[in-house]
Amino acid sequence: MTTSPISAPAAPVADAGALTGKRRVAFASFVDENYLPGFLVLLRSLALSNPDVCEDFIVLHDGLRPASVARIRALHPRVIFRRVDADHYDSYVKGDQDNYLVRKAYFILDVFRIRDYDTVITLDTDMVVLGPVKELLSLRHGLGAVAQFFYGDRTRMLNSGLLVIQKEYLTDAFCARIDEIGRSGKYELDKHDQGILNALLDGDFVDLDPKYNFVKRRLSGDLPVPEDTAVLHFTGRHKPWQGGEAGYGQAQERWAEFDLTDAELHAAFLENPDPLHRDLLVHYGTPHVERTGDVTTARRVALAHIGAGDYQAAVDILERVHIPVDEAWPHEVYGHALMSVSRYDEARAQLLLATAAPNRAATAFSRLAQIAWVHGDDAQAQTYAMSGLTVDPTHRASRIWHQRTLGVPAQPAGSPEDQLAHVAFYMDRQGNAGDKLLPESVRLAFDRDTTSRRWHSVHAHRLFDEAALERVNARRGLVIGGGGLFIPDTMPNGNSAWQWNVPDELMNRIDVPIAVYAVGFNAFDGQSYRANRFRESLRLLVEKSAFFGLRNHGSIEKVRAMLPSHLHDKVRFQPCPTTVTRQLVENWQDPAEREDTILLNAAYDRAGLRFGHDYGYFLAQMAKAVKELGKLAEVKCVAHSLDDEKLAFDLRREHGVSLPVIPMYDFENDGIRDLYARTKLVIGMRGHAGMIPFGCGTPIISLISHPKMAYFLRDIDRPEWGVSVHDRNLADLLVERSRDLLADHDRTVADVHGRQQELWKVTEANAADLRTLLGG
Incomplete structure (x- = not known):
C-alpha cells in the first residue's frame, strides 16, 4: 500500500538550519x-x-x-x-x-x-x-x-x-x-x-x-x-x-x-559602550566576575543567560557575588532568574528588595504580580500590578498582569463528570491572535460546545498544585493542547522546563486519561531546553498519556529523539486543528467572493533567532516584493500581535513603502477566521499565519524563519509554498510564487482543500480513538 506523504514523510526531517535557510557565517585563519x-x-x-x-x-x-x-x-x-x-x-x-x-x-x-x-x-x-x-x-x-x-x-x-x-x-x-x-x-x-x-x-x-x-x-x-x-x-x-x-x-x-x-581584554570589552554580543559577554564576563566579584558584570552576564533561556546559569553567576541591599537592578535580575527555575520564595525576596528603587520598581512589581498569579492568588497579583502602574503608568508588563487578574465573565458551569479538563495557554486580550484562537480550535476537535459547560480550563502557566490536581481528577479526562507548549522561554519554570508548570510528583498522580493533542516542538533554530529536566518531564508525560499527538512530523522526530525507543510508537501525528477549521466549525460556509487582497504578516519575537544578520536585507526585499505584489492585489499588513506592526513601520521609515495595518490581535475568533477566509492569499511568518488561513481554505506562502513552518509544508507535501527569510532571491521568489498561486485561484483553492482533506482523515481517525479513551 502506498503511504500518503501527509501521514509519513518519505525522508528524515532535516536539521533546523537547513529548514529555515538561516545563513551560517564563519571566520577562518590558518x-x-x-x-x-x-x-x-x-x-x-x-x-x-x-x-x-x-x-x-x-x-x-x-x-x-x-x-x-x-x-x-x-x-x-x-x-x-x-x-x-x-x-x-x-x-x-x-x-x-x-x-x-x-x-x-x-x-x-x-x-x-x-x-x-x-x-x-x-x-x-x-x-x-x-x-x-x-x-x-x-x-x-x-x-x-x-x-x-x-x-x-x-x-x-x-x-x-x-x-x-x-x-x-x-x-x-x-x-x-x-x-x-x-x-x-x-x-x-x-x-x-x-x-x-x-x-x-x-x-x-x-x-x-x-x-x-x-x-x-x-x-x-x-x-x-x-x-x-x-x-x-x-x-x-x-x-x-x-x-x-x-x-x-x-x-x-x-x-x-x-x-x-x-584580564585586560575582559575589562576593555566590558567597558565598550556599544552593544555586546551575548556569547562574548558571557565568555569574557564570567571569568571577570570570578576574578573581581563585580556585581554589575554579574548582572549583565545573568541577563545574557536569561536572553538565551539558560536561567539556571543566570542564577549560578549571581549566587557567586555579594549584592548590596541597595543595588536594585541585580536584585531584580536575580529575582527574574530564580522565578524562572521555580525558586519562588527566594525570587520574592529579591524582587521586594528591587522595588525600593524607582527605576526598577515597576518591573519588580510586575514580576511579583506574575509569581502571585502563577500561584493562583489573583488578588495579590492585582495589588502588585497596581503598585507597578503607580510607579510607571505606562509600564506594559504591569498593565498586562493587572488586566489578567480582572474577573472573567461568568459562564454556565457543567457537572465535573461531564467535563474535560483542558491545559492550554489562554491568551490575553490584545495577545497573539493565533494563540487566542487555538484553545477553542482544540476543543472543537472534541466537542461542538467549547464553553465551560463541557470544559474545565487549566492555564498552562499557573503552578499545577494539589487543588488543581483535585479539580482535574474530578473530570472525565485531561486534554493538553493549545499554544506553543514545547518551548522553553515563553513562561519558564523549573518544574517541567516546558510551558505547563507541572511538578513530576503531581503529574504522576493524575488518574484520569490524558490526551496530548496537536502540541508542537516549538524551539527556534539556535534555541535549547534545559535538557535533563525537559527530557525527564517529557518522558513522564508520554508514559502517562493515553494519546500523545504532535502537530507535525518534525516535532515527532525531535521528541522521539529524546525518548527511549519503547516509547517511540506512542508518539503519533495529529495535525493542528486550525488546519482543518472548515471541517470543525459548525455550518461553515466558504465565501462566495473574496476580497482582492494579499495579507502580509511578519513576526518580531526573538528577532535575533529569526533574522540573524539579515533583517536589513529582509526588509529591503519585502519593500521590493510589496511594490510588485501591489500590482496583483492590495497588500495589507496583518498583525497577530502588537509587535507585528513593526513591519509596516520599518517599511515606511526605511523604504517609503506604506501598508494598511489590520490589528488582528483585537479580533474575536470568528473575526480572525472570517478575515482569513475572505482574502485571496496570505503571506505569513507566524505558524498560525499559515495554518489558520490554510484551515479556512485560503492559499498561503510561508516566510520561513522557524522550522515549524517548513515542518507543516512538508506534511502537506507543498514545500514550494515556503520561502526562507534569508533566501538570496526572496523578493523575486515571493512575487513569482504569488503570481502562480493567484493566476488560477480556483485551482489553487481546490488544492488547499485537497491537502486539508488529507489532514482531516488523520484527525477523524484519531478522533475515533479519543472517543474510546475519553468518551463523550
Whole structure:
C-alpha cells in the first residue's frame, strides 16, 4: 500500500538550519605556532572592534600545542579547530619547495574544503581589526576581496589576506580547479596561494573597499593609519610580534593596542559602550566576575543567560557575588532568574528588595504580580500590578498582569463528570491572535460546545498544585493542547522546563486519561531546553498519556529523539486543528467572493533567532516584493500581535513603502477566521499565519524563519509554498510564487482543500480513538 506523504514523510526531517535557510557565517585563519602571537592579537582586536559580532571561528592548523589551543579557546567562545591536509599541497609546484614557510602558505586554501557554511571570511594572522566588519557578513554573492596594492600597477589582482567566500566556491569542483593550477605551476610562484587564486579567477572577484584589507605598505614613511581602516594588514617579512619594521611606527602602535593579557581584554570589552554580543559577554564576563566579584558584570552576564533561556546559569553567576541591599537592578535580575527555575520564595525576596528603587520598581512589581498569579492568588497579583502602574503608568508588563487578574465573565458551569479538563495557554486580550484562537480550535476537535459547560480550563502557566490536581481528577479526562507548549522561554519554570508548570510528583498522580493533542516542538533554530529536566518531564508525560499527538512530523522526530525507543510508537501525528477549521466549525460556509487582497504578516519575537544578520536585507526585499505584489492585489499588513506592526513601520521609515495595518490581535475568533477566509492569499511568518488561513481554505506562502513552518509544508507535501527569510532571491521568489498561486485561484483553492482533506482523515481517525479513551 502506498503511504500518503501527509501521514509519513518519505525522508528524515532535516536539521533546523537547513529548514529555515538561516545563513551560517564563519571566520577562518590558518594558524601555526610561529604566527600564534599574531592570531591572538587578531582575535582580541576582532572582539574589541566588533563587540556585537560573534560567529564561528575556524582555526585551520597543521598541529598546535595543547597550551596554544587553550589560549585560543580563552579568547573566543565559538572556535572550531580543523587540521589541514598538509600532504595534499606537496604536489603543487612552488617557487621554493624546501622552505617550510612557503609550504604553509598554501594551507589556507583548505578553507575551500569547508562545506557547512554559507559564507566564510578568511583573515591572515598578521592582520589587526580596527573597525566594523559587519558589512562583510551581509555579502551574499561571489568571492569578495580587496585588489592588490602596488604603486603604478594597474593589473587587476586580489590580495588573498581577506576573502569573503560564498558557498558556490566551497565546492569540490572549485577545489579541483585550484589543484589543477597548483600542480601545473601556471601561476606567480612567489605569490603562493594568492598566485593560484589570481590565476584561477583572472580578475573575476567582487571588489571590497580597501579599508577591509589596508596593507602596511600604504603607510611607508611612518604615515598614520587612516581613521576608517577596518582591517590593517602587516604584509611583508617583518611582523609586529617580532619587533616590526622601521618606518611603520604608527601602524605598529595600532597593533600593540591589542597585545593584552586576558584580564585586560575582559575589562576593555566590558567597558565598550556599544552593544555586546551575548556569547562574548558571557565568555569574557564570567571569568571577570570570578576574578573581581563585580556585581554589575554579574548582572549583565545573568541577563545574557536569561536572553538565551539558560536561567539556571543566570542564577549560578549571581549566587557567586555579594549584592548590596541597595543595588536594585541585580536584585531584580536575580529575582527574574530564580522565578524562572521555580525558586519562588527566594525570587520574592529579591524582587521586594528591587522595588525600593524607582527605576526598577515597576518591573519588580510586575514580576511579583506574575509569581502571585502563577500561584493562583489573583488578588495579590492585582495589588502588585497596581503598585507597578503607580510607579510607571505606562509600564506594559504591569498593565498586562493587572488586566489578567480582572474577573472573567461568568459562564454556565457543567457537572465535573461531564467535563474535560483542558491545559492550554489562554491568551490575553490584545495577545497573539493565533494563540487566542487555538484553545477553542482544540476543543472543537472534541466537542461542538467549547464553553465551560463541557470544559474545565487549566492555564498552562499557573503552578499545577494539589487543588488543581483535585479539580482535574474530578473530570472525565485531561486534554493538553493549545499554544506553543514545547518551548522553553515563553513562561519558564523549573518544574517541567516546558510551558505547563507541572511538578513530576503531581503529574504522576493524575488518574484520569490524558490526551496530548496537536502540541508542537516549538524551539527556534539556535534555541535549547534545559535538557535533563525537559527530557525527564517529557518522558513522564508520554508514559502517562493515553494519546500523545504532535502537530507535525518534525516535532515527532525531535521528541522521539529524546525518548527511549519503547516509547517511540506512542508518539503519533495529529495535525493542528486550525488546519482543518472548515471541517470543525459548525455550518461553515466558504465565501462566495473574496476580497482582492494579499495579507502580509511578519513576526518580531526573538528577532535575533529569526533574522540573524539579515533583517536589513529582509526588509529591503519585502519593500521590493510589496511594490510588485501591489500590482496583483492590495497588500495589507496583518498583525497577530502588537509587535507585528513593526513591519509596516520599518517599511515606511526605511523604504517609503506604506501598508494598511489590520490589528488582528483585537479580533474575536470568528473575526480572525472570517478575515482569513475572505482574502485571496496570505503571506505569513507566524505558524498560525499559515495554518489558520490554510484551515479556512485560503492559499498561503510561508516566510520561513522557524522550522515549524517548513515542518507543516512538508506534511502537506507543498514545500514550494515556503520561502526562507534569508533566501538570496526572496523578493523575486515571493512575487513569482504569488503570481502562480493567484493566476488560477480556483485551482489553487481546490488544492488547499485537497491537502486539508488529507489532514482531516488523520484527525477523524484519531478522533475515533479519543472517543474510546475519553468518551463523550
